[in-house]
Amino acid sequence: xxxxxxxxxxxxxxSILAALGSYQLNLGSWQKPGSGFLPxxxxxxxxxxxxxxxxxxxxxxxxxAKGEAWPEPKGWPKAVLVLCTLLGxxxxxxxxxxxxxxxxxxxxxxxxxxxxxxxxxxxFSFFGSLLSYLIFQTFLKAQLPxxxxxxxxx
Amino acid sequence: xxxxxxxIYGLGIALKPINLIYCFxxxxxxxxxxxxxxxxxxxxxxxLIPTTFHVSPESAFIMLAGIYYxxxxxxxxxxxxxxxxxEAASVVTCLDGYQMARQxxxxxxxxxxxxxxxxxxTLSIVGLMVAAPPLASIALQFGPPEYFSLMILGLTIxxxxxxxxxxxxxxMACLGILLGCVGMDTINGVNxxxxxxxxxxxxxxxxxxxxxxxxxxxxxxxxxxxxxxxxFVKRVKNLLPNWRDWMDSIGAIIRGSFLGFxxxxxxxxxxxxxxxxxxxVEKKVSKHPEQFGKGAIAGVAGPETANNAxxxxxxxxxxxxxxxxxxxxxxxxxxxMIHGLRTGPLLMKEAPGIFWGTVxxxxxxxxxxxxxxxxxxxxxxxxxxxxxxxxxxxILIFCLIGAYSLNNSIVEVVLMVLFGLIGYLFKxxxxxxxxFIMALILGPMLEDGLRxxxxxxxxxxxxxxARPLSLGLILISAFLVFSPIFLRKRPTxxxxxxx
Numbered sequence: 001x002x003x004x005x006x007x008x009x010x011x012x013x014x015s016i017l018a019a020l021g022s023y024q025l026n027l028g029s030w031q032k033p034g035s036g037f038l039p040x041x042x043x044x045x046x047x048x049x050x051x052x053x054x055x056x057x058x059x060x061x062x063x064x065a066k067g068e069a070w071p072e073p074k075g076w077p078k079a080v081l082v083l084c085t086l087l088g089x090x091x092x093x094x095x096x097x098x099x100x101x102x103x104x105x106x107x108x109x110x111x112x113x114x115x116x117x118x119x120x121x122x123x124f125s126f127f128g129s130l131l132s133y134l135i136f137q138t139f140l141k142a143q144l145p146x147x148x149x150x151x152x153x154x
Numbered sequence: 155x156x157x158x159x160x161x162i163y164g165l166g167i168a169l170k171p172i173n174l175i176y177c178f179x180x181x182x183x184x185x186x187x188x189x190x191x192x193x194x195x196x197x198x199x200x201x202l203i204p205t206t207f208h209v210s211p212e213s214a215f216i217m218l219a220g221i222y223y224x225x226x227x228x229x230x231x232x233x234x235x236x237x238x239x240x241e242a243a244s245v246v247t248c249l250d251g252y253q254m255a256r257q258x259x260x261x262x263x264x265x266x267x268x269x270x271x272x273x274x275x276t277l278s279i280v281g282l283m284v285a286a287p288p289l290a291s292i293a294l295q296f297g298p299p300e301y302f303s304l305m306i307l308g309l310t311i312x313x314x315x316x317x318x319x320x321x322x323x324x325x326m327a328c329l330g331i332l333l334g335c336v337g338m339d340t341i342n343g344v345n346x347x348x349x350x351x352x353x354x355x356x357x358x359x360x361x362x363x364x365x366x367x368x369x370x371x372x373x374x375x376x377x378x379x380x381x382x383x384x385x386f387v388k389r390v391k392n393l394l395p396n397w398r399d400w401m402d403s404i405g406a407i408i409r410g411s412f413l414g415f416x417x418x419x420x421x422x423x424x425x426x427x428x429x430x431x432x433x434x435v436e437k438k439v440s441k442h443p444e445q446f447g448k449g450a451i452a453g454v455a456g457p458e459t460a461n462n463a464x465x466x467x468x469x470x471x472x473x474x475x476x477x478x479x480x481x482x483x484x485x486x487x488x489x490x491m492i493h494g495l496r497t498g499p500l501l502m503k504e505a506p507g508i509f510w511g512t513v514x515x516x517x518x519x520x521x522x523x524x525x526x527x528x529x530x531x532x533x534x535x536x537x538x539x540x541x542x543x544x545x546x547x548x549i550l551i552f553c554l555i556g557a558y559s560l561n562n563s564i565v566e567v568v569l570m571v572l573f574g575l576i577g578y579l580f581k582x583x584x585x586x587x588x589x590f591i592m593a594l595i596l597g598p599m600l601e602d603g604l605r606x607x608x609x610x611x612x613x614x615x616x617x618x619x620a621r622p623l624s625l626g627l628i629l630i631s632a633f634l635v636f637s638p639i640f641l642r643k644r645p646t647x648x649x650x651x652x653x
Contacts, residue, residue, distance in 0.1 A: 003582075003583050003584070004583075006583075007583045007585070011325060011329075018332055021347060022335075025344065025346055026344075029613065030608060030613030030614075031608070031609070031612050031613035032608075032609060032613075033604070033605045033608055033609075034342065035339040035341075035342050035344040035346055036346075037604075037605065038331065038335060038597075038600075038601045038604060038605070039331075039332050039335040039346065039347075042328045042329075042331040042332040042335070043328075043332060045324070045328045046325055046328035046329060046332065049321050049322075049324050049325040049328065050325055052321050053319075053321055053322065053325070056321075075377070075378030075379055076378065078377050078378055079374040079375070079377055079378045079578060082373065082374055082377055082550075083374065083571065083574065083575055083578075086370070086550065086554070086571045086574070087568070087571050089554065089567075090554075090564055090567040090568050090571060091564070093558065093564060093567070094564060102551060105547070105550075105551075106547050106551075109546075109547045109550070110543065110544075110547065113377055113543060113546075114543040116543070124544060128547065128548065128551070132551050132555065136555050136559070140202075140204070140205045141204070141205065141208075142204060142555060142558075142559045143559070143562050144555070144558070144559075145562075
């Protein structure tokens with residue numbers, strides 16, 4: 001139950017911050033509830049429930065000497081890598097444009113998660129980015145950023 | 155008689171060539187979305203909403219609804235052939251469907267899930283057609299206290315039916331309500347927790363949250379496990395179930411239809427809960443419960459029927475009360491609003507074409523799906539044979555474009571990625587995403603109901619128990635909260651863990 005100890009503590013701390021933030025928004029009165037009324041109530045309940053989870057985990061931890069182990073860190077780096085890549089994509093999408101950003105994203109994912117050969121990676125990334133642009137921009141009329149290719153009519 | 159007249163009117167709309175095309179497109183895309191693991195109907199509908207801006211509201215809603223029930227058909231294919239649920243509501247189908255495929259009975263498993271889906275889907279449309287108009291009349295009597303109590307009941311039901319810890323589910327509901335408060339307070343005009351980000355003034359969008367929590371996090375988990383797809387393709391033959399298969403499944407199909415429909419109606423119920431509940435019921439009533447998990451056809455027929463039956467039921471609170479029963483309905487509610495339609499009990503009077511057109515198109519769509527589904531299985535199998543290493547980047551691109559297209563804003567993309575991380579951690583720490591999403595959706599309505607009720611009653615909470623309907627809803631919620639103390643075990647407690 002070590003996981004519950006950590007999550008219980010985290011949510012309890014979060015609920016205190018949320019309650020303080022809600023309090024500053026003005027709670028109002030019972031007759032005329034203010035903007036902070038509901039978030040304050042929800043934060044208090046979250047605090048109570050997370051405290052229960054924390055206590056339950058603490059109790060179980062004491063009874064069973066060997067707590068639930070932290071999950072195997074085997075695949076974590078891959079998940080973190082995908083997340084960082086997505087965040088990077090979001091940050092550079094408007095600057096470099098959809099086609100280039102998508103091409104780079106696909107290249108990175110295909111080369112790192114389960115590494116493919118360079119020709120396979122380049123071909124899939126090139127056609128993948130172009131095809132998705134064609135489907136969404138041309139056929140479905142989405143407004144995707146042109147970025148660096150703006151001058152080429154994209 | 156009103157229903158028959160309405161249906162005839164609806165068929166006039168649904169059978170227009172343009173609407174038939176939209177219905178066909180919707181159910182086909184829905185099936186594809188169902189087949190592909192990691193891309194759910196909410197994400198697909200969100201992605202396609204901008205494409206409906208230039209068409210009539212009827213055509214738009216016919217297509218978007220088609221994606222929803224089409225996805226329920228498609229989800230079983232992946233569960234049976236690859237042992238990976240294509241859609242969250244088909245998780246439980248993996249248990250017996252994949253075992254049947256391993257025993258060389260993939261054909262009957264796919265066949266019975268298609269027929270069960272058709273029967274459940276069709277019966278639930280009959281239910282929707284019959285129940286919605288009178289319910290809309292009753293809903294006109296709903297005031298803020300009734301709305302508040304109904305939403306509390308919805309959140310309680312979802313927490314009660316969730317597979318894990320009830321306390322954790324309540325925590326997720328509180329977190330959802332809290333995040334639902336982000337944005338401008340509609341009563342006082344005060345910005346709450348926006349931290350100077352203009353995109354947050356309208357609140358946290360449901361679409362990036364759903365895509366992140368269910369789409370991105372699923373991809374992260376699959377990537378972590380180095381997913382190996384083993385498609386049982388050579389043995390897909392004899393799609394029509396034999397007499398024995400029908401005899402073993404018919405009871406499950408009938409029970410699944412009713413259970414799915416009623417769980418679909420409840421806010422917080424929906425297709426996922428319906429499929430798990432149906433599996434639990436079938437295992438309980440079976441003369442051979444030991445066969446469940448080893449290839450029992452009733453374990454495929456029941457859940458697949460139930461998840462389709464839930465789709466029809468889920469439209470009832472949306473059309474009659476303007477309350478979404480699940481995340482997909484919340485996205486559809488957004489689509490209705492974008493098309494300038496006022497949701498709630500007056501929708502059926504003000505825009506009868508939307509209601510009856512959708513109902514009639516669902517009959518048509520279910521027939522299209524039954525005809526399409528079985529012959530198209532080789533096509534879906536080919537798609538499933540594409541290695542996951544090529545499939546997941548495509549799913550990610552769909553989600554990224556979908557989030558960006560909402561407001562052409564990077565903030566939505568960052569939010570989606572952030573909620574992808576949160577969803578991933580939820581799964582690692584055994585927290586359920588469903589109560590969180592529902593609370594996020596219902597939060598603003600719940601707040602309006604609470605604050606308006608307190609203003610009306612001059613600060614007295616007695617208003618929630620003074621009105622009979624509100625009292626009834628509160629009593630049911632209280633019973634569900636306290637029943638675990640009296641009952642030894644909740645019906646669904648630990649279901650997901652055990653299975």
